[in-house]
Amino acid sequence: MATAASSSPQRAPRRRLGAEERRDQLVGLGLELIKERPFDQVLVDEVIAAAGISKGLLFHYFPSKRAFQLAVMEAATTELVARLTPADELDVLEQLHQGLDAYVAYIEENQAGYLAIVRAVGSDDALLDLFERTRDAIVDIIVGGLVRTGLAKDEDPMLRLAARAWTASVEESTFLWLRDRPCTREQLLEMLTRSALQLAPLVADLSGRTPR
Amino acid sequence: MATAASSSPQRAPRRRLGAEERRDQLVGLGLELIKERPFDQVLVDEVIAAAGISKGLLFHYFPSKRAFQLAVMEAATTELVARLTPADELDVLEQLHQGLDAYVAYIEENQAGYLAIVRAVGSDDALLDLFERTRDAIVDIIVGGLVRTGLAKDEDPMLRLAARAWTASVEESTFLWLRDRPCTREQLLEMLTRSALQLAPLVADLSGRTPR
Numbered sequence: 001m002a003t004a005a006s007s008s009p010q011r012a013p014r015r016r017l018g019a020e021e022r023r024d025q026l027v028g029l030g031l032e033l034i035k036e037r038p039f040d041q042v043l044v045d046e047v048i049a050a051a052g053i054s055k056g057l058l059f060h061y062f063p064s065k066r067a068f069q070l071a072v073m074e075a076a077t078t079e080l081v082a083r084l085t086p087a088d089e090l091d092v093l094e095q096l097h098q099g100l101d102a103y104v105a106y107i108e109e110n111q112a113g114y115l116a117i118v119r120a121v122g123s124d125d126a127l128l129d130l131f132e133r134t135r136d137a138i139v140d141i142i143v144g145g146l147v148r149t150g151l152a153k154d155e156d157p158m159l160r161l162a163a164r165a166w167t168a169s170v171e172e173s174t175f176l177w178l179r180d181r182p183c184t185r186e187q188l189l190e191m192l193t194r195s196a197l198q199l200a201p202l203v204a205d206l207s208g209r210t211p212r
Numbered sequence: 213m214a215t216a217a218s219s220s221p222q223r224a225p226r227r228r229l230g231a232e233e234r235r236d237q238l239v240g241l242g243l244e245l246i247k248e249r250p251f252d253q254v255l256v257d258e259v260i261a262a263a264g265i266s267k268g269l270l271f272h273y274f275p276s277k278r279a280f281q282l283a284v285m286e287a288a289t290t291e292l293v294a295r296l297t298p299a300d301e302l303d304v305l306e307q308l309h310q311g312l313d314a315y316v317a318y319i320e321e322n323q324a325g326y327l328a329i330v331r332a333v334g335s336d337d338a339l340l341d342l343f344e345r346t347r348d349a350i351v352d353i354i355v356g357g358l359v360r361t362g363l364a365k366d367e368d369p370m371l372r373l374a375a376r377a378w379t380a381s382v383e384e385s386t387f388l389w390l391r392d393r394p395c396t397r398e399q400l401l402e403m404l405t406r407s408a409l410q411l412a413p414l415v416a417d418l419s420g421r422t423p424r
Contacts, residue, residue: 158403173373
């Protein structure tokens with residue numbers, strides 16, 4: 001975000017920002033950095049240099065380096081979930097394909113950070129909790145889509161289980177696809193779209209057969 | 213393993229063991245402990261007390277506490293993979309069902325350790341590498357079964373991708389099933405068996421349509 005009047009074009013303008021605006025600016029700078037490296041290597045020094053502020057001011061908004069990194073990760077997952085939310089007017093097949101396309105595109109854009117995270121979440125409880133919430137939000141989108149299009153009943157807890165399992169298969173295959181490229185991007189999307197479509201009838205059959 | 217002559221029944225007998233036998237004994241004691249707690253909380257002190265040996269002797273076999281814990285994890289995953297290897301005389305449906313049953317049973321037996329590991333592998337490269345090899349061994353079993361029964365061609369790299377994706381969905385749904393129990397054990401096994409059976413025709417169709 002450029003300001004109209006800047007006397008020093010080589011450095012970021014030291015304009016006075018409101019608290020929320022400043023917080024958003026710093027998180028936004030972090031979001032740019034995690035495209036190129038794992039989030040725990042996002043250095044506070046680079047962010048304050050880019051923002052043209054002191055370290056003290058950053059720690060005024062975020063109590064610790066870790067808190068700042070977590071805020072960046074939280075913003076990244078919010079951005080991801082927003083991109084996955086499908087347009088209502090599409091049919092379920094188009095929604096799924098579009099959502100998967102957006103997911104894979106997002107991961108491609110943020111490859112360095114993503115590859116590190118998927119395999120090494122670490123035993124950080126705040127991060128585990130964030131990913132848990134992100135997965136749940138993605139499951140909401142999937143189950144919501146299946147229900148809206150009449151393919152499933154949303155009160156079935158087994159459908160949520162199946163959707164989470166499918167989400168894990170998406171994470172895993174995207175990770176492997178980026179690493180090994182064993183097929184085309186379109187084959188990957190087709191495989192995942194079709195396996196999602198097989199979920200709803202499978203769960204309906206199993207739940208119906210053995211009502212709990 | 214009890215010895216015939218032990219003068220002190222309250223303590224483990226201090227019988228002289230060969231190097232390999234002693235190593236196996238210590239790893240075996242570790243395997244018992246990880247049933248009840250995460251592997252990185254398996255304490256060297258408990259193991260040496262149970263074995264009736266000194267800490268120095270344990271460190272003679274394992275250069276560090278971490279090396280010992282990794283040896284225990286390696287033994288655990290070897291045990292898991294052995295249990296998943298199906299009997300040749302079964303058909304593919306029975307093999308899948310039996311393999312899944314063995315997997316879920318193994319996780320149920322080692323629940324505390326497993327739940328901690330799945331969510332918090334940590335950024336330990338040796339452990340990540342071990343899990344990578346374990347997943348590959350499991351994919352070998354699945355792809356081998358599909359090929360042996362004529363359901364798939366093994367030279368298709370997309371089939372390995374699909375099998376890894378399915379394996380991730382098994383890990384995720386077993387984790388959630390243990391935590392939330394949203395359906396019966398049999399429903400879980402059926403869902404995973406059937407979704408595996410859908411893999412091979414899906415991949416054959418996609419690979420055939422767009423040859424690489």
